[in-house]
Each structure stands twice: as structure tokens, then as C-alpha cells.
Amino acid sequence: MTPVKVSLRSGAVKVVTDNKQVPNHSRSHRARPTMDDVAAVAGVSRGTVSRALNGGHNVSGPALEAVQRAIRKTGYVVNQHARSLVTQRSDSVAFILSEPQDRLFEDPNFNVLLRGCTRALADHDITLLLTIAGTEEDRKRVGRYVTAGHVDGALLVSDHAGSPLLRELKGRGLPVVTCGRPLGHEREISYVAADDRDGARQMVSYLRSRGHRTIATITGPLDTSGGVDRLAGYHDVLGEGDRRLVVSGDYTQASGEAAMERLLAQAPDIDAVFVCSDLMAAGAIAALRRAGKRVPEDVAVGGFDDSKVALSSTPPLTTIRHPLGRISGEMVRLLLGHIAGEPPAAVILPTELVVRGSA
Amino acid sequence: MTPVKVSLRSGAVKVVTDNKQVPNHSRSHRARPTMDDVAAVAGVSRGTVSRALNGGHNVSGPALEAVQRAIRKTGYVVNQHARSLVTQRSDSVAFILSEPQDRLFEDPNFNVLLRGCTRALADHDITLLLTIAGTEEDRKRVGRYVTAGHVDGALLVSDHAGSPLLRELKGRGLPVVTCGRPLGHEREISYVAADDRDGARQMVSYLRSRGHRTIATITGPLDTSGGVDRLAGYHDVLGEGDRRLVVSGDYTQASGEAAMERLLAQAPDIDAVFVCSDLMAAGAIAALRRAGKRVPEDVAVGGFDDSKVALSSTPPLTTIRHPLGRISGEMVRLLLGHIAGEPPAAVILPTELVVRGSA
DNA sequence: CGACACACTGTGAGCGCTTACAATGACACC
DNA sequence: GGTGTCATTGTAAGCGCTCACAGTGTGTCG
Structure with missing residues (x-):
């Protein structure tokens, strides 16, 4: 019964424990008790067992007890496949x-x-x-x-x-x-x-109210509602003469970083950016820092999500909270x-x- | 067919889209085609459909084709519950x-x-x-x-x-x-x-070989094999006269940080610590830094896992790689x-x- | 030409469960 | 005592599938 070390392919070491008691080879599953077994032990019919299992309505006290005892004794567990087959439900x-x-x-x-x-x-x-x-x-x-x-x-x-x-x-x-x-x-x-669109509006309005003039945005993927709706909110707030700078990411930190770099190359005078996820915002901040910009003094960054990254980022993110x-x-x-x-x-x-x- | 906004409890806004085509109320599931339907459409028996589905052995070319056509036509999908009920397998x-x-x-x-x-x-x-x-x-x-x-x-x-x-x-x-x-x-x-024990030995031996004398360890939970085996490896390497400093964490970054603080309070002269997970090692480094210690100059830190945190941490972690x-x-x-x-x-x-x- | 192997096919017996439905007995009421 | 009500119970019909088994028709061989 001592573990035997056997060298295995490519440097592994395999320990084979040859346990004595018959392992449940092949279909030892078949030992599994069914409802009929429980019924037999409890001295009632299958129907009563079923009823006892499903709410216990219309089952007398003694019968219920007998069934419960029998279940404990046999170690019965319902076969979900059989149940689902008739109920059409899998829970x-x-x-x-x-x-x-x-x-x-x-x-x-x-x-x-x-x-x-x-x-x-x-x-x-x-x-x-x-x-x-x-x-x-x-x-x-x-x-x-x-x-x-x-x-x-x-x-x-x-x-x-x-x-x-x-x-x-x-x-x-x-x-x-x-x-x-x-x-x-x-x-x-x-x-x-x-309400993504409204959230975006809130953020962009806030950025404007703080005096920022060149507000860019880093969107999420534009084949998701979060992507398009937040972008729509951005456009809602910006006016006729405002410059619109839009770059897309895929919500990951890396994509936020890359997007920010593109934005910076496109318009070095950006003074605020609305980033459509906190994770991308963290990436954007990293990119800004690398470009020698201070946040929020040189560029204000607004996120979206209010996830835990919003708190762990430096500085902590001004963001939009959605009630997950x-x-x-x-x-x-x-x-x-x-x-x-x-x-x-x-x-x-x-x-x-x-x-x-x-x- | 226009969305109707209905105010919902506690400030939510609910849009109810009352679509015209009959929604699949209650058990529209029942429209689901069965194998018999397929058999009827294909002009063969249920058994042949089953065989066609399970490998297609002993099914003639024309029959196979007919079945496949019928499946496409009816949109048949196997009912796993029924199948599992007889095969005793769920895949x-x-x-x-x-x-x-x-x-x-x-x-x-x-x-x-x-x-x-x-x-x-x-x-x-x-x-x-x-x-x-x-x-x-x-x-x-x-x-x-x-x-x-x-x-x-x-x-x-x-x-x-x-x-x-x-x-x-x-x-x-x-x-x-x-x-x-x-x-x-x-x-x-x-x-x-x-081979956790051996991994721990490698790390502690390495730390010793670099001249460290007071080597502490932050273990994982001691009711897991990773916890006890890595600790055993630590003890394996340390000799008679060596000081043993053992604190336990739960593999999280926060626990690593807390453990390091306790260690530092216990023995300020620690010059190396073997931390049993990279995540905890990252936490330990944070604690060390806060205590004014430089890594690795003042205290060397060894991790375990070689997960991606090992690379993102500063400095990058010396660690033990296990082949996940x-x-x-x-x-x-x-x-x-x-x-x-x-x-x-x-x-x-x-x-x-x-x-x-x-x- | 009968016997036999062979490839293919249909048939039926379940897998373990739920759930009408019918049967039973206890009880209360007139 | 007859009758209706009611709670409780057993019975049986499937749920949709697989798989052993028993055909069926073909080709091959002696």
C-alpha cells in the first residue's frame, strides 16, 4: 500500500497508490438506489416517495417519516435526468x-x-x-x-x-x-x-462644468450597447463647435493604454478624457503618465463602472456607478x-x- | 410597439416591449421535435435515427442522408436528459x-x-x-x-x-x-x-546560497497540501542552529501584507522571506516598502507560482514555477x-x- | 439451389421519475 | 345505515432516448 514512484513521460513523477478495497470500476454507479428501493424500505409505494420528496403534500405524518428514514438509510439521491425528463425542468x-x-x-x-x-x-x-x-x-x-x-x-x-x-x-x-x-x-x-447613455451624459457634463474644453472619449467595443450608448451620451452633451475625439478600446486595460496613446498623438492638447470603463481608464492614466501629463492637473480622466480598480488607481477615479x-x-x-x-x-x-x- | 417606460420600484425605469408575435408562453418547449418526428420525416425508424446520431455505424448512406436532412428540417436537438437516463452519462x-x-x-x-x-x-x-x-x-x-x-x-x-x-x-x-x-x-x-516540497527546498536553498541568514516564510493555509508541503520544504533546508520564522496567510495579497508586518514586528533583522504564493509576495513587498526596506537589497523575497503577478510586481519576483x-x-x-x-x-x-x- | 454470412432495419423493453386517476378507508352528516 | 367528503394511497402511463434482439433482403459459397 506504499506509494510507488514511477517515472512518467517528460520528467514527471507518478505515484500510483494501489488501494486494496475494490475501486468503483466501471459502472459501480449501478449500485445507486432508486425510488423503488426507498419505497420498499419505507414500506410505501413509489408514488408516495415522490410526493414526500416534492413538498410532502398529501402525505401522512408517519409515511413522511418512514420515507425520510428510508432515504437516509439507503443514501438515496434523486436522479435528475429522470426527473427532468418528465418535468422538462432542470432547475x-x-x-x-x-x-x-x-x-x-x-x-x-x-x-x-x-x-x-x-x-x-x-x-x-x-x-x-x-x-x-x-x-x-x-x-x-x-x-x-x-x-x-x-x-x-x-x-x-x-x-x-x-x-x-x-x-x-x-x-x-x-x-x-x-x-x-x-x-x-x-x-x-x-x-x-x-442607463449608459445618461451616465455618459453625466460624466461629460461634469467634465465640461469643470472648465474642460477639449474632451476626448475612449469607447468600448461599438458592437455592444455599452459601447454605442456611452458614445451617444458623449455626443449628446457636446455642442456644435466642440471638437470630438473618439477612439475605441475593448474594455481591457491594455486597450485603454493604447487608445490614450493614439489620442495623444492625434491631439496633444486634450485636457479631459471620458473613458468608458475603469479598467481602460487605469490604462489611460498609465499612458498619460508616461507622456509626462499629470492627472487631473493636465488631463482630467473620467471612468465608468465604479469597480474596485476605481479605488486602487492613483489618483482614485472619478467615475459613473452602475448598480451591478x-x-x-x-x-x-x-x-x-x-x-x-x-x-x-x-x-x-x-x-x-x-x-x-x-x- | 413602442417601448413603454414604466417607473419601477426604487427609482428604476422599466421598459416593457409588448411584442406582437406570440411569445413562447408557458411550455412552448413542447413544440420541441423528438426523435420520432425526425424518424417520421426521414421515413425511417427511431432506431435508425439513433444510430445515425451515434456514430452512424450500420446505417446505409441514403438513410444517413435522409436523417441528416430531417434533422435540419425539424431543427431537432437531442434531449440530453433522456439520453443520460439510459446511458448513465452526461458528458x-x-x-x-x-x-x-x-x-x-x-x-x-x-x-x-x-x-x-x-x-x-x-x-x-x-x-x-x-x-x-x-x-x-x-x-x-x-x-x-x-x-x-x-x-x-x-x-x-x-x-x-x-x-x-x-x-x-x-x-x-x-x-x-x-x-x-x-x-x-x-x-x-x-x-x-x-512537487511543492521540493519547490520550497529549491527556493530556500537558493536564498541561503545567496548568503541570507535569517530566512522567514509566509505559508499558505495549513489545511491545504500546498501550505504544509511548502512549509516542510522550508524546514528541510534549514539546519539545526537556524532561526525559523513562520507566519501563515491565505494566499491573498492582503494576507501576505499582514503576514509580513507581523514578521517584521517579530524580527526586524529578517534578510529574506520565502512567500508561498506570488500574490502574497506582492503583498509582502508592499509591506516591506512601507517599512522602509528595499527589495532585494535589505530583504530578499522569493515567491511561488510564477503567475503573471510575478512579472508585474516591482521588482519582478524570483519564484518557483509549477506547470499549471x-x-x-x-x-x-x-x-x-x-x-x-x-x-x-x-x-x-x-x-x-x-x-x-x-x- | 439451399445454406449461410452479412449489412441494414424495425421493434420493444426499459432507464427512474412525475402525475393524473382510481381506489381505499375514515369520518360526519342526515 | 346510506351517502358524500376528504385525505391518503397505489397504479399505470408515459417523458425521449438507447440498445439488444429479431427480422429482412442481398450476395456468396458449396
Whole structure:
């Protein structure tokens, strides 16, 4: 029973523990007790066991107790596949992230959103399955998985316009709620979004009110609602004669840095920039610093998100807060309603300016 | 068909889009075509459709074509529950993270591990389900979910000794592979780990070879194999008369910072510290800097992981690299083997010292 | 020409569960 | 005592699929 070290390919060391008790070779799964076993032990019928399991209505006290005892004794666990086959429900929903996996880890927004959704769903005893669909191939696999009946609905995060995934899910009739406006599908698909356009207006107005004249913006991807709506807000505020400087990033820090460099090359006299995510703002500040500009003295920087980077950045970011906690809560509410048969709806939540050191 | 804005509770604005085409109210799911529908359209029997779907052996060319056409025409998607009910397989495995969700996002190791596993499983057309079991309650829910037959196996990451989750999964006979030695279960459970003890030895030996005399260590949680094994390696190298300074953290940056402060209070003359994760090392460096110590001139800092923080920290970290890519690959290999009926096994992979600026 | 192998196909028996539905017995009421 | 109500229970019909089995028709061989 002592571990045997065996050298393995390319320098690995393998320890094989040859345990004595018969390992659960092949289908030892088959030992799994079924409802009939429980019924037999409890001395009742399968139907009664089922009823006891599902709320215990119309089950007498003694029967209920007997069933519970039998369940403990046999170690019974319901077979979800069998149950789902008849109920057409799986009591789980997918959280689909249509982004390269790195972004999930880089962007704190996802963390907050994910946590919120998990929590809200747990209240309904529904499990959340996180699936990352970064590549085209992933999206296919996820699409197949999700439409195969594994989940009752899907929370779609950060989908880009024209992505076939949304169309496919919708085509299958799977309840879907997106985070952010589903460009081109606003009518048929439920969504929850912050009032991005208004948030952008608030920030740009604020920058103007502080006396800045040449206000640039670094947008998010223009195939997402966050990208286009915040840009629209920027244009809303700027007047006829104002100079408009627009560069796009993809919400990552690196892209913010690169965008800021391009902006600086284009117009060295910029005195404020509205950056459409905190992460990109952090990148922009790094680029400004490298160019010898002080923030906010030479260039004011406004962010968007009020994520934790806003606080850890130096100076801390003046930014727009969107209520991610409520967004996740509303997404879940909408999805569950949708699953229950309600028609699609949309919820727009207000944003708020948070003034800190960067502008 | 114009969106109607309706004010919602607590300041939200709700847009209700009343779309005309009948929304898939209640169980429009029921429109879902079954195998019999496909069979009818293709003019063959259910059995032939099934065979065509599962490899196409013993199906004639024309029949295969007819089935494929019928599938396209009907939009048929297999019902996984029905299939799983008979095959006892779900073609998906769970990636269970027994940590508060924050750590998933803070620690880049998980990112790398997750990506590796996803990729390795995708090659076998198996979906990976990420479940986060941060709280006790989460663990219960996840345990229930996983043992209900939703997945064929589980990859357990960062489980702590004595956690009931592992015991439960094992008790159900679910194939499990852990990342890191499952303390107290080494004999029965498959695992993949880096040679933590040897890695620690390499680092501490290196620090000694550079002339450092008072070498402290900041360990990981001592109920994880990474925690105890790296500490053991530290002790292995230190001799009789050496001073041993041990403080524990929980792998987070904040804990590294706090641990360093305690260490400094305890022994201001420390000239080197072996920190058991890069993230904690970054925290330690921050604490050292705050205390007016230069790294590496006054205090040398050695990390562990060779994660991306090792590069972004200043100075870049001298650290121990463990092959996360291979670890995830081996985990998947072991798990699939286990599912196929092989007995448990363990794989230990070598580590490597990477010298950079911090020591 | 019968026997046999072979490729292909249809049939039916479940997988483990939920859920009408019918059956049962206890009880109260007239 | 007859009858209706009610709670509780057992029974059986599937949910949509796979897979062993039993055909069916063809070609090949002695």
C-alpha cells in the first residue's frame, strides 16, 4: 500500500497508490438506489416517495417519516435526468460569458455580476452554471449544451451584436436575459442594463462644468450597447463647435493604454478624457503618465463602472456607478419570470456620478 | 410597439416591449421535435435515427442522408436528459472551486487552471461546468447537484482538509480528481500536484546560497497540501542552529501584507522571506516598502507560482514555477480514466526555480 | 439451389421519475 | 345505515432516448 514512484513521460513523477478495497470500476454507479428501493424500505409505494420528496403534500405524518428514514438509510439521491425528463425542468440556468476567458478574470464587473446572480438564484434553489464561450467553437459547444435541455434558461453577458449565439438560443425558445441591450433584438429579448447613455451624459457634463474644453472619449467595443450608448451620451452633451475625439478600446486595460496613446498623438492638447470603463481608464492614466501629463492637473480622466480598480488607481477615479448588484438581481427576476411564462421585458437602471481624484 | 417606460420600484425605469408575435408562453418547449418526428420525416425508424446520431455505424448512406436532412428540417436537438437516463452519462464534468468567489478572481492560478481544463475537456467533447462553493451552504447545494447525476465526474480545486464535500463525493462513488494532495485521502482519491516540497527546498536553498541568514516564510493555509508541503520544504533546508520564522496567510495579497508586518514586528533583522504564493509576495513587498526596506537589497523575497503577478510586481519576483498547464492536462486525463473505470492514481509534477529581481 | 454470412432495419423493453386517476378507508352528516 | 367528503394511497402511463434482439433482403459459397 506504499506509494510507488514511477517515472512518467517528460520528467514527471507518478505515484500510483494501489488501494486494496475494490475501486468503483466501471459502472459501480449501478449500485445507486432508486425510488423503488426507498419505497420498499419505507414500506410505501413509489408514488408516495415522490410526493414526500416534492413538498410532502398529501402525505401522512408517519409515511413522511418512514420515507425520510428510508432515504437516509439507503443514501438515496434523486436522479435528475429522470426527473427532468418528465418535468422538462432542470432547475439550473447558464451564465454565458461571450468573452475570452481572460476578460472574466481581468474585469471585476463580471465578478460582481456573477456573485449577484449566484446569490439571487440560490434563493430559488437554482444552480448557476458558468460557461465561458470565448471562441467561436466554444460558442457552438455551449449552444449545443444549452439547447440540449440542460438548463431552463440563460443569462447572457457581454454578447456582441450579430453573434449567432443569441439568435440560436432564441430560435430554440430558450428563455434568455441579456446584460446590456441586445443590439438588434431589443424587442424580443429581455434585458437589464444601466442607463449608459445618461451616465455618459453625466460624466461629460461634469467634465465640461469643470472648465474642460477639449474632451476626448475612449469607447468600448461599438458592437455592444455599452459601447454605442456611452458614445451617444458623449455626443449628446457636446455642442456644435466642440471638437470630438473618439477612439475605441475593448474594455481591457491594455486597450485603454493604447487608445490614450493614439489620442495623444492625434491631439496633444486634450485636457479631459471620458473613458468608458475603469479598467481602460487605469490604462489611460498609465499612458498619460508616461507622456509626462499629470492627472487631473493636465488631463482630467473620467471612468465608468465604479469597480474596485476605481479605488486602487492613483489618483482614485472619478467615475459613473452602475448598480451591478441590482442588475444581477433584476436579471434573475426577469429570467425566472420568463421561464414561468411571462413575456419579455426590459429594465433600465439609473447611474450615478462618483467624484474622486482623477477629474 | 413602442417601448413603454414604466417607473419601477426604487427609482428604476422599466421598459416593457409588448411584442406582437406570440411569445413562447408557458411550455412552448413542447413544440420541441423528438426523435420520432425526425424518424417520421426521414421515413425511417427511431432506431435508425439513433444510430445515425451515434456514430452512424450500420446505417446505409441514403438513410444517413435522409436523417441528416430531417434533422435540419425539424431543427431537432437531442434531449440530453433522456439520453443520460439510459446511458448513465452526461458528458460534462464539474470544476468545483472550494473558495470564496473573490479568490477565483484574484488569483491568476485559477484562471490558468480553468483554461487548461476547459481546453483538455473540449478535445473529448465534454463540457466543463464551473461551480463556486465558497460558503458551507454553497457546498451543500453543489454536492447535491453533482451527486444528482448532472456530471460524470468532478475536478476539485483548492479543497481544505476535513471538508465534507470530498467525503460526500467519494461516498457517492463519483469520480473525483483534486488539484493538490487531498490531505487525509491520498490513498483513495486521484490527484495531481506540483512537487511543492521540493519547490520550497529549491527556493530556500537558493536564498541561503545567496548568503541570507535569517530566512522567514509566509505559508499558505495549513489545511491545504500546498501550505504544509511548502512549509516542510522550508524546514528541510534549514539546519539545526537556524532561526525559523513562520507566519501563515491565505494566499491573498492582503494576507501576505499582514503576514509580513507581523514578521517584521517579530524580527526586524529578517534578510529574506520565502512567500508561498506570488500574490502574497506582492503583498509582502508592499509591506516591506512601507517599512522602509528595499527589495532585494535589505530583504530578499522569493515567491511561488510564477503567475503573471510575478512579472508585474516591482521588482519582478524570483519564484518557483509549477506547470499549471500540465497539471490541468493530467487532471483531465486522470478524471477521464477514472470515469472509464481505472483505479485512482496520483501525478506529481516537478517545479523549477525562476530567478528574477526580488531575490 | 439451399445454406449461410452479412449489412441494414424495425421493434420493444426499459432507464427512474412525475402525475393524473382510481381506489381505499375514515369520518360526519342526515 | 346510506351517502358524500376528504385525505391518503397505489397504479399505470408515459417523458425521449438507447440498445439488444429479431427480422429482412442481398450476395456468396458449396
